[in-house]
Amino acid sequence: MAIRDPPLLNSKGVHQPYALRTVIEVHTDEGLSGLGETYGGAAVEQRLRRGAGELVGLDPFDLNGLRRRLGGDVLADERAAGLLAAFEVPCLDLQGRAAGRPVCDLLGGRVRDSVPFSAYLFYRWAEHPSDPGYPPDDWGEALDADGIVEQARRMVARFGFQSLKLKGGVLSPEREEEALRALREAFPEHALRIDPNAAWTVPTAIEVGRRLKGVLEYLEDPTAGIQGMAEVARAVSLPLATNMCVVTFADLPPAIAAGAVRVVLADHHSWGGLRGSLALAAICATFDLGLSMHSNSHLGISLATMCHLAAATPNLTYACDTHAPWQVEDVVEPGSLRFVDGSLSVPDGPGLGVALDRDALARLHEQWLRCGIRERDDVAAMRVVDPNWGGSRPRF
Amino acid sequence: MAIRDPPLLNSKGVHQPYALRTVIEVHTDEGLSGLGETYGGAAVEQRLRRGAGELVGLDPFDLNGLRRRLGGDVLADERAAGLLAAFEVPCLDLQGRAAGRPVCDLLGGRVRDSVPFSAYLFYRWAEHPSDPGYPPDDWGEALDADGIVEQARRMVARFGFQSLKLKGGVLSPEREEEALRALREAFPEHALRIDPNAAWTVPTAIEVGRRLKGVLEYLEDPTAGIQGMAEVARAVSLPLATNMCVVTFADLPPAIAAGAVRVVLADHHSWGGLRGSLALAAICATFDLGLSMHSNSHLGISLATMCHLAAATPNLTYACDTHAPWQVEDVVEPGSLRFVDGSLSVPDGPGLGVALDRDALARLHEQWLRCGIRERDDVAAMRVVDPNWGGSRPRF
Numbered sequence: 001m002a003i004r005d006p007p008l009l010n011s012k013g014v015h016q017p018y019a020l021r022t023v024i025e026v027h028t029d030e031g032l033s034g035l036g037e038t039y040g041g042a043a044v045e046q047r048l049r050r051g052a053g054e055l056v057g058l059d060p061f062d063l064n065g066l067r068r069r070l071g072g073d074v075l076a077d078e079r080a081a082g083l084l085a086a087f088e089v090p091c092l093d094l095q096g097r098a099a100g101r102p103v104c105d106l107l108g109g110r111v112r113d114s115v116p117f118s119a120y121l122f123y124r125w126a127e128h129p130s131d132p133g134y135p136p137d138d139w140g141e142a143l144d145a146d147g148i149v150e151q152a153r154r155m156v157a158r159f160g161f162q163s164l165k166l167k168g169g170v171l172s173p174e175r176e177e178e179a180l181r182a183l184r185e186a187f188p189e190h191a192l193r194i195d196p197n198a199a200w201t202v203p204t205a206i207e208v209g210r211r212l213k214g215v216l217e218y219l220e221d222p223t224a225g226i227q228g229m230a231e232v233a234r235a236v237s238l239p240l241a242t243n244m245c246v247v248t249f250a251d252l253p254p255a256i257a258a259g260a261v262r263v264v265l266a267d268h269h270s271w272g273g274l275r276g277s278l279a280l281a282a283i284c285a286t287f288d289l290g291l292s293m294h295s296n297s298h299l300g301i302s303l304a305t306m307c308h309l310a311a312a313t314p315n316l317t318y319a320c321d322t323h324a325p326w327q328v329e330d331v332v333e334p335g336s337l338r339f340v341d342g343s344l345s346v347p348d349g350p351g352l353g354v355a356l357d358r359d360a361l362a363r364l365h366e367q368w369l370r371c372g373i374r375e376r377d378d379v380a381a382m383r384v385v386d387p388n389w390g391g392s393r394p395r396f
Numbered sequence: 397m398a399i400r401d402p403p404l405l406n407s408k409g410v411h412q413p414y415a416l417r418t419v420i421e422v423h424t425d426e427g428l429s430g431l432g433e434t435y436g437g438a439a440v441e442q443r444l445r446r447g448a449g450e451l452v453g454l455d456p457f458d459l460n461g462l463r464r465r466l467g468g469d470v471l472a473d474e475r476a477a478g479l480l481a482a483f484e485v486p487c488l489d490l491q492g493r494a495a496g497r498p499v500c501d502l503l504g505g506r507v508r509d510s511v512p513f514s515a516y517l518f519y520r521w522a523e524h525p526s527d528p529g530y531p532p533d534d535w536g537e538a539l540d541a542d543g544i545v546e547q548a549r550r551m552v553a554r555f556g557f558q559s560l561k562l563k564g565g566v567l568s569p570e571r572e573e574e575a576l577r578a579l580r581e582a583f584p585e586h587a588l589r590i591d592p593n594a595a596w597t598v599p600t601a602i603e604v605g606r607r608l609k610g611v612l613e614y615l616e617d618p619t620a621g622i623q624g625m626a627e628v629a630r631a632v633s634l635p636l637a638t639n640m641c642v643v644t645f646a647d648l649p650p651a652i653a654a655g656a657v658r659v660v661l662a663d664h665h666s667w668g669g670l671r672g673s674l675a676l677a678a679i680c681a682t683f684d685l686g687l688s689m690h691s692n693s694h695l696g697i698s699l700a701t702m703c704h705l706a707a708a709t710p711n712l713t714y715a716c717d718t719h720a721p722w723q724v725e726d727v728v729e730p731g732s733l734r735f736v737d738g739s740l741s742v743p744d745g746p747g748l749g750v751a752l753d754r755d756a757l758a759r760l761h762e763q764w765l766r767c768g769i770r771e772r773d774d775v776a777a778m779r780v781v782d783p784n785w786g787g788s789r790p791r792f
Contacts, residue, residue, distance in 0.1 A: 059501075061497060061501040061502075061505055062501070062504075062506075063504040063505055064504045064505045064506070064507045064708065064710055065505050065507075066505075067710075068507070075681060075682065098495070099494070099495040101457060105455075105457040105458070106502075108458075108459040108460045109455065109457055109458030109459055109460045109461050109462075110458075110460070111460045111461075111464070249678075249681070249682040250682075252682055252683075253652075253682065253683055253684075256649075275504060278675075279674075279675065279678035279679075279682075282645075282675035282678060282679065283675075283679055283682060285645070286471065286645040286646075286648055286679060287648075287649050288649075312460065314460055314463075
């Protein structure tokens, strides 16, 4: 699928006019089908098609068999873990449908009926420079503290979020700090976080991190790598979070030994699925690490899956990230997922509790065929405006 | 229940004439029931009855709710984890029965159809000195290397085990080493292990551990505590295993940081149940620790449960311990669990795949009422022979 996506800025560049996702549907000989959603693009599609060929005849309860058939080192290889996740979720959807139980019940049962999410604030342009005919959304641009506060006001008014996350690494740390302080003033009770996506050097991260003490609930990936993060962690009291230096199970032992992070962002798409994410949660509980949840641009199948995981994870103590407010197109039938006070109710139906809107699916697949984008490339999208843009990090 | 148990020796003393176990049966309003088995004795019974009172109305799929209702810190408190496990297994049995699936399918599916177990060799007496009227079994005494080899021959001939475990800490390390070398000679292809149950000092463990290099697959709990084990680990190349210095999730971070052990023995009875044991397995996979399985004297419900767990745990790379060859009484209907080549087939039926023999249950409950033993006390049983026996460790 290709879904319309606004020109959201980050340390690598800017979102392209379309975000790519893949919908996976697994059919059984009993006439049931299970849904899943993962990353998109030509390379992912190729891997998924190759993987799917290995799975004919597999029992959807045999998740260990799924892992064995797909192969790869899911503990150390993010791609292998992602491939497993792509098929594990539809199998769990199938298990739930077969047992007449929501997926969260297969994961240990819901500890919460509704899952809090965070407002994902982005510096952004009003329009995509790469595609002048592309109709803009009505959010307008946000390129300074006032723009971010206005964006937050609107997002909070519409969705009720009680936590605000700023995608950083775009402007200078000073200007991003200004935006955070403006948010703090405008939303004195909201939890705040910033994610510069490793755009800062260690000294910058230490300097800014020290100044932001008491302002943020956590500072996400200010700098790159376990070693760099550990240096920052030793110098600042603010908890550091990551979805960049700890992305596989193999990253956990060195990160824990170095004391590099205090919060890990789970993501079922890249941690081997829901069972892998529960294993990550168990490790976080054991090693006294906080647990939050990462998001890429996504559709409703991923959102529902995140809900089930969050519902069944006792130690998920932070509001989850989501790009949902930026997405205007979906493949699930409308109405099943609606934000109330910044939270989503966990779907009650069997499996994931969402149904595929096949007309929407066909339309978004058409869009994929037409849009010409085959791999996400935020650097290339930025080069349309700045031909010398390299997207290299750290920038500040 | 109280079940007949032979006079098996260990570093604390000797097994009493009866081992105590509890059978848990959970009933649902849909007319299904789920089985579980845990430790026995008066204190356990009291905790279980108190716990059971909290669970009326609970959905058996709501294992997080089970944990919440039972309370306690299951990550750090072995008793709380044991209480959770006692009710978690019957809930999973119920889930399996409701879904028409064996429990291993709810744990990710079987990676093996049969589960290898280890012969559990004990120094032992022929009869219980505390109970002269108690009819002896036909194994006879084993108090030296010849006796242990003979016991092993008989156990291997009857059950087909391909791994041999000697319960140590009974005789001097020199005499136990002699027994191991005699086993090595008599069974050149069998994996060997010894478990002195922390009966050795650090210097003894280092000395014996160095001499046994190449003889054992692992050396289990030669000495007490994470620090002592870490000292031994630094000095010997043999992998150290434990079910004594790492018994809760809270023990894992210090043990891992100290490099105290290379193999952890899982035990679903004490690690919060099957899901807790899978979490332990995930931690072992992540931190490159081996995984084996511990056993206390048990009945067939525990044995079936161990089978399902082992079947669904890819990184369980050692044969599991079991006291099964020493148990002559059971509460499950005969025939469902039979050793072939030292392995048990994973039961195929829904849930745990074993059924309660209610006559046997009543008989073993009568035996509990009659036998007078209310708590396991190997020290007291030894004092019948040696009034000065203290059971203190280290002894050597």
